Amino acid sequence: MSHLISLQAGVANIAEDAWQFVALPPSQQEVRKQAGKVVLFKLTGEQTVTPEQIAGTLIPANGKVLVPLTVFIARKTELQARLDQQEVGVWLDTHESLTDLNQAQADLNALPIIAVHVERFADGRIFSLGTLLRSRYGFKNELRAVGDVLRDQLFFLKRSGFNSFAMRTDRSATEAIASLNDFSQPYQGAVDEARPAFRRYNR
Amino acid sequence: MYKYDEIDQSLVDERVAQYRDQTKRYLAGELSDEEFRPLRLQNGLYIQRHAPMLRIAVPYGMLSSKQLHKLADIASQYDKAYGHFSTRQNMQLNWPLLEDVPDILAELAKVEMHAIQTSGNCIRNITTDQFAGVAPDEVVDPRAMAEVMRQWSTFHPEFALLPRKFKIAVSGTKQDRAIVQAHDIGMEFYLDAQQQLAIKVWVGGGLGRTPILGTVIREHLEWQHALTYCEAIVRVYNLHGRRDNAYKARIKILVKALGIDEFKRQVEDEWAHLKDAPNTITEAELARVAQHFEPMPYEVLAQHDASYDAATASNPAFAAWAKRSLHAHKIPGYRAVTLSLKTHGQAPGDASSEQMHAVADLAAQYSFGELRVSHEQNLILADVKLSDAFALWEKARAQGLASPNVGLLTDIICCPGGDFCSLANAKSIPIAQAIQMQFDNLDYLHDIGELELNISGCMNACGHHHIGHIGILGIDKDGSEWYQVTLGGSQGNQASLGTVIGPSFSAEEMPQVVEKLISVYLSERNGEERFIDTVRRLGIAPFKAHVYADKNAAKAEGIA
Ligand code: HEM
Numbered sequence: 001m002s003h004l005i006s007l008q009a010g011v012a013n014i015a016e017d018a019w020q021f022v023a024l025p026p027s028q029q030e031v032r033k034q035a036g037k038v039v040l041f042k043l044t045g046e047q048t049v050t051p052e053q054i055a056g057t058l059i060p061a062n063g064k065v066l067v068p069l070t071v072f073i074a075r076k077t078e079l080q081a082r083l084d085q086q087e088v089g090v091w092l093d094t095h096e097s098l099t100d101l102n103q104a105q106a107d108l109n110a111l112p113i114i115a116v117h118v119e120r121f122a123d124g125r126i127f128s129l130g131t132l133l134r135s136r137y138g139f140k141n142e143l144r145a146v147g148d149v150l151r152d153q154l155f156f157l158k159r160s161g162f163n164s165f166a167m168r169t170d171r172s173a174t175e176a177i178a179s180l181n182d183f184s185q186p187y188q189g190a191v192d193e194a195r196p197a198f199r200r201y202n203r
Numbered sequence: 204m205y206k207y208d209e210i211d212q213s214l215v216d217e218r219v220a221q222y223r224d225q226t227k228r229y230l231a232g233e234l235s236d237e238e239f240r241p242l243r244l245q246n247g248l249y250i251q252r253h254a255p256m257l258r259i260a261v262p263y264g265m266l267s268s269k270q271l272h273k274l275a276d277i278a279s280q281y282d283k284a285y286g287h288f289s290t291r292q293n294m295q296l297n298w299p300l301l302e303d304v305p306d307i308l309a310e311l312a313k314v315e316m317h318a319i320q321t322s323g324n325c326i327r328n329i330t331t332d333q334f335a336g337v338a339p340d341e342v343v344d345p346r347a348m349a350e351v352m353r354q355w356s357t358f359h360p361e362f363a364l365l366p367r368k369f370k371i372a373v374s375g376t377k378q379d380r381a382i383v384q385a386h387d388i389g390m391e392f393y394l395d396a397q398q399q400l401a402i403k404v405w406v407g408g409g410l411g412r413t414p415i416l417g418t419v420i421r422e423h424l425e426w427q428h429a430l431t432y433c434e435a436i437v438r439v440y441n442l443h444g445r446r447d448n449a450y451k452a453r454i455k456i457l458v459k460a461l462g463i464d465e466f467k468r469q470v471e472d473e474w475a476h477l478k479d480a481p482n483t484i485t486e487a488e489l490a491r492v493a494q495h496f497e498p499m500p501y502e503v504l505a506q507h508d509a510s511y512d513a514a515t516a517s518n519p520a521f522a523a524w525a526k527r528s529l530h531a532h533k534i535p536g537y538r539a540v541t542l543s544l545k546t547h548g549q550a551p552g553d554a555s556s557e558q559m560h561a562v563a564d565l566a567a568q569y570s571f572g573e574l575r576v577s578h579e580q581n582l583i584l585a586d587v588k589l590s591d592a593f594a595l596w597e598k599a600r601a602q603g604l605a606s607p608n609v610g611l612l613t614d615i616i617c618c619p620g621g622d623f624c625s626l627a628n629a630k631s632i633p634i635a636q637a638i639q640m641q642f643d644n645l646d647y648l649h650d651i652g653e654l655e656l657n658i659s660g661c662m663n664a665c666g667h668h669h670i671g672h673i674g675i676l677g678i679d680k681d682g683s684e685w686y687q688v689t690l691g692g693s694q695g696n697q698a699s700l701g702t703v704i705g706p707s708f709s710a711e712e713m714p715q716v717v718e719k720l721i722s723v724y725l726s727e728r729n730g731e732e733r734f735i736d737t738v739r740r741l742g743i744a745p746f747k748a749h750v751y752a753d754k755n756a757a758k759a760e761g762i763a
């Protein structure tokens with residue numbers, strides 16, 4: 001059974017996944033993939049993904065593919081025709097940069113889907129990335145959380161602009177749906193409801 | 204104080220339901236320890252030495268009598284009939300059962316209380332001056348803004364899982380009493396040249412393992428932008444703060460790594476996008492919240508009260524207490540009163556259920572039914588008539604709440620330490636008790652005068668040892684407990700971090716070490732000079748020389 005929750009017009013359902021998730025091949029080098037990477041990144045320009053990995057990534061020849069950001073950037077020409085057919089989406093890790101994505105793809109809305117991969121559920125960068133994609137970059141299409149996605153973060157993910165959730169497969173996605181509505185009257189404005197309580201109600 | 208409307212109430216009620224379900228799933232094995240951990244932490248539940256510890260939020264330290272009665276009842280029903288008031292103005296229960304916590308939360312929700320975000324890697328309880336609203340040197344009552352910020356930070360979706368905990372303090376006085384410089388964000392409210400409410404924003408302070416005082420990131424921020432500006436700061440931190448090493452994950456480390464100029468540039472870049480977004484505070488919202496903090500219906504009284512003057516003249520014990528425990532008030536004839544939770548020999552900050560009930564009654568009778576928790580771990584009745592002070596004292600004394608030691612050496616700030624805390628290197632409560640017994644002579648204590656002595660059981664610094672005039676830190680040497688002493692730390696506008704005086708001491712030596720530090724002060728002080736000022740004037744050398752004199756002599760003999 002599918003573990004994908006799809007949220008459309010405020011209604012959540014279990015949906016079939018139309019996208020093939022394209023993973024990077026394992027790196028031969030020791031990948032220092034710890035969080036906090038972005039600081040290192042900026043200070044040292046260190047790459048997390050090797051050119052060998054990018055070149056070695058197998059992209060299925062047919063159907064809709066969700067490719068890693070680094071692969072998308074490096075092999076965009078190869079993907080262009082399928083991109084025009086709305087068959088290419090991009091996923092990024094929480095330490096990767098939206099500026100890089102935006103430089104490679106000025107019109108993000110040409111992508112039918114962007115996914116953010118969270119390696120550990122406690123990594124809250126995913127919320128800022130979702131918020132920025134929606135509010136700063138005006139991304140309107142499917143925004144998906146993938147990886148260590150658990151029920152107790154769903155409410156926050158939803159409020160940060162995510163509208164599809166690839167739940168960890170060892171847990172019930174059906175039961176998790178309830179947590180999308182853990183709170184009915186949030187205080188602050190966020191992506192799903194920009195107005196804080198004091199602008200929504202005459203308190 | 205702030206009263207919930209349906210929106211506030213629905214949020215805490217829904218939280219109880221959510222947490223009940225999470226606990227149920229955990230107990231049923233559907234959530235792993237690791238997955239449950241941040242959930243329970245964000246509800247203030249630690250797993251400690253003996254039992255879980257539950258931290259209950261006391262927003263900016265304000266409590267009503269009704270709430271305190273409830274805390275007392277909860278402590279009786281679910282714990283060992285006492286609670287611990289913490290340096291972050293919250294209350295902790297040391298012995299609740301994990302299974303009972305949802306019920307405790309449901310009880311709290313009945314009196315508009317909760318344990319939301321009292322722990323975990325999120326924005327914590329916002330703290331402020333315990334004399335907010337009544338202090339004569341106050342420029343702006345910070346409580347309305349603190350409440351607006353509390354609401355904004357509660358379940359803020361973008362900041363639910365930060366790299367590390369995040370603490371905000373606000374202050375509206377000339378003399379800072381909220382230690383804004385020791386917080387991740389400190390907000391100092393003031394009136395600008397146009398007499399408009401403005402904020403000086405500090406960032407990157409924090410104690411703990413790497414104590415750092417904050418830096419000013421913005422001298423002038425219009426109050427309307429408080430939330431969006433905080434969002435800009437916390438967003439930069441959320442995205443770029445380190446997550447690979449918990450000890451390097453606080454915002455202070457990021458600010459140091461980037462430098463304040465680069466950090467500020469990034470924040471201002473973010474803010475350019477966020478400024479004027481819907482989270483911008485409206486006049487109407489500030490006014491709505493502020494009406495909950497209107498001045499109390501004070502009586503018109505004279506500056507002096509004859510019965511009070513007579514009581515101080517005839518009763519030295521009362522006079523000694525009044526001298527330490529009564530604090531100036533904006534309104535003539537009123538005083539703020541500190542009830543000491545530092546009775547000698549008792550664990551600092553602990554209050555029994557009986558005491559809590561008593562304080563709740565005293566607040567109802569003498570102080571408009573409200574009270575505050577101070578970061579020095581005492582309880583404050585903010586609006587007491589001078590003419591009631593004597594009656595209040597007698598009742599407080601009967602409950603062991605009238606130690607005349609407020610602001611003195613034995614008003615020790617102390618963390619739970621090795622008796623309760625699994626992170627401890629050493630016990631802290633017995634050290635506090637031993638020092639209190641050493642200085643049990645009241646005249647001597649008053650002669651020594653103002654002094655802040657802070658104790659932490661490990662470098663996490665829950666007891667604020669870095670900013671104690673005398674700081675004591677528990678350390679572990681080959682599995683045994685030792686104590687390192689710092690001198691010259693302080694809170695307030697002249698905040699400073701203490702300097703280590705030398706090698707550490709055993710628990711037995713500690714009372715004598717403090718005694719020696721005091722004897723140097725007493726022989727060196729100029730007139731009314733306070734301990735901290737003598738330390739600042741002389742440096743640590745004379746103190747160090749005296750404390751280690753015997754040790755050095757012993758060593759010298761050994762060599763000879
Ligand atoms: C008994 C259980 C407790 C545990 C396990 C605990 C844990 C910690 C830890 C790990 C830190 C360091 C965090 C960091 O540096 O990032 C810390 C800091 C702190 N805790 Fe506690 N704590 C406990 C009790 C308390 C109590 C009872 C108080 C108040 C009396 C308190 C107040 C603080 C304060 C003020 C800090 C320093 C804040 C700063 O670094 O700026 N904690 N605590």
Ligand code: SF4
Nearest residue numbers: 618624627660661665
């Ligand atoms: S300072 Fe250390 S010993 Fe004391 S409560 Fe905090 S973590 Fe525990």
